[in-house]
Amino acid sequence: xxxxxxxxxxxxxxxxxxxxxxxxxxxxxxxxxxxxxxxxxxxxxxxxxxxxxxxxxxxxxxxxxxxxxxxxxxxxxxxxxxxxxxxxxxxxxxxxxxxxxxxxxxxxxxxxxxxxxxxxxxxxxxxxxxxxxxxxxxxxxxxxxxxxxxxxxxxxxxxxxxxxxxxxxxxxxxxxxxxxxxxxxxxxxxxxxxxxxxxxxxxxxxxxxxxxxxxxxxxxxxxxxxxxxxxxxxxxxxxxxxxxxxxxxxxxxxxxxxxxxxxxxxxxxxxxxxxxxxxxxxxxxxxxxxxxxxxxxxxxxxxxxxxxxxxxxxxxxxxxxxxxxxxxxxxxxxxxxxxxxxxxxxxxxxxxxxxxxxxxxxxxxxxxxxxxxxxxxxxxxxxxxxxxxxxxxxxxxxxxx
Numbered sequence: 295x296x297x298x299x300x301x302x303x304x305x306x307x308x309x310x311x312x313x314x315x316x317x318x319x320x321x322x323x324x325x326x327x328x329x330x331x332x333x334x335x336x337x338x339x340x341x342x343x344x345x346x347x348x349x350x351x352x353x354x355x356x357x358x359x360x361x362x363x364x365x366x367x368x369x370x371x372x373x374x375x376x377x378x379x380x381x382x383x384x385x386x387x388x389x390x391x392x393x394x395x396x397x398x399x400x401x402x403x404x405x406x407x408x409x410x411x412x413x414x415x416x417x418x419x420x421x422x423x424x425x426x427x428x429x430x431x432x433x434x435x436x437x438x439x440x441x442x443x444x445x446x447x448x449x450x451x452x453x454x455x456x457x458x459x460x461x462x463x464x465x466x467x468x469x470x471x472x473x474x475x476x477x478x479x480x481x482x483x484x485x486x487x488x489x490x491x492x493x494x495x496x497x498x499x500x501x502x503x504x505x506x507x508x509x510x511x512x513x514x515x516x517x518x519x520x521x522x523x524x525x526x527x528x529x530x531x532x533x534x535x536x537x538x539x540x541x542x543x544x545x546x547x548x549x550x551x552x553x554x555x556x557x558x559x560x561x562x563x564x565x566x567x568x569x570x571x572x573x574x575x576x577x578x579x580x581x582x583x584x585x586x587x588x589x590x591x592x593x594x595x596x597x598x599x600x601x602x603x604x605x606x607x608x609x610x611x612x613x614x615x616x617x618x619x620x621x622x623x624x625x626x627x628x629x630x631x632x633x634x635x636x637x638x639x640x641x642x643x644x645x646x647x648x649x650x651x652x653x654x655x656x657x658x659x660x661x662x663x664x665x666x667x668x669x670x671x672x673x674x675x676x677x678x679x680x681x682x683x684x685x686x687x688x689x690x691x692x693x694x695x
Contacts, residue, residue: 368675385471517539604647
């Protein structure tokens with residue numbers, strides 16, 4: 295059940311609430327929406343201001359120490375996999391891959407999971423075809439169900455309360471894991487992250503730090519804004535510009551350097567180390583031309599950003615059977631090209647942002663999944679295809695060379 299807190303740390307409604315917001319569920323007139331938003335507004339924070347400050351301090355040293363950041367987890371979290379057993383298994387994969395990256399590079403690795411709130415997904419199409427009918431697209435468990443019927447795909451505001459409760463359980467296990475892992479240096483995580491997509495969910499969870507009077511987003515330690523929602527004057531960027539969390543921004547292959555600079559100015563106006571993570575997701579071919587001018591422009595403007603590579607999203611293809619997949623060779627190629635471009639521009643390639651399952655899924659082609667025909671063997675993703683742990687390790691080994 296949702297935990298409730300005193301009103302001492304609640305923030306007043308922000309200016310972002312009246313701004314344009316892309317990719318929002320169509321539930322504004324739903325009778326349940328006001329009550330759910332009010333419930334979230336009085337709920338206890340899922341992460342604390344002290345935790346946010348600790349992550350900011352840790353990230354601020356990456357560019358000077360050469361430390362790395364590994365951010366990974368499910369494409370879309372399932373409400374049904376937020377139990378302690380599921381979360382602990384995912385955290386073991388995070389630790390295993392981060393430990394491997396640290397051993398290969400001799401560097402410390404900050405661990406961030408796509409966990410505790412990755413329940414909503416932007417979509418390129420509002421509907422999808424099933425047989426002879428079109429139904430609303432699945433947008434993550436916070437919004438609708440993956441069950442392919444018109445009724446199940448209707449947006450339901452009550453799901454925001456379910457997302458909060460599921461996220462609270464994940465955060466509890468993650469906190470216990472941080473405290474129990476004495477072998478992991480303090481500050482290295484694991485920390486939580488998700489795309490701050492649904493304004494009705496994120497806005498009520500903005501809180502005020504009683505110690506500093508600053509606003510922070512209490513739904514995750516490291517929220518990010520997506521390629522489809524990074525408009526500098528829009529609700530998503532404005533919300534993240536007002537909170538003190540470290541924040542991320544995805545960048546696609548069509549991004550213009552001046553456009554990205556405007557996003558940087560909005561999210562990192564004071565040019566603070568540890569504040570802004572830029573995450574290119576451009577595809578194995580697109581990254582060669584698109585990334586260098588953006589890196590040079592951001593560096594020239596003096597933004598001390600953390601550069602992560604998301605080599606997954608730009609390399610999605612459709613198999614002959616109609617399922618989305620990714621080829622590990624393409625993913626590795628983009629990651630290595632990202633690393634080499636950053637080095638050539640004399641910037642720090644700080645790490646990877648990956649979609650990785652805790653199980654031995656067969657959703658991507660590569661490694662033990664030798665042929666495209668094999669991807670149907672164990673395909674359980676709610677949305678986009680994920681690497682299995684062995685495929686992710688192969689990628690990390692190639693990137694760390």
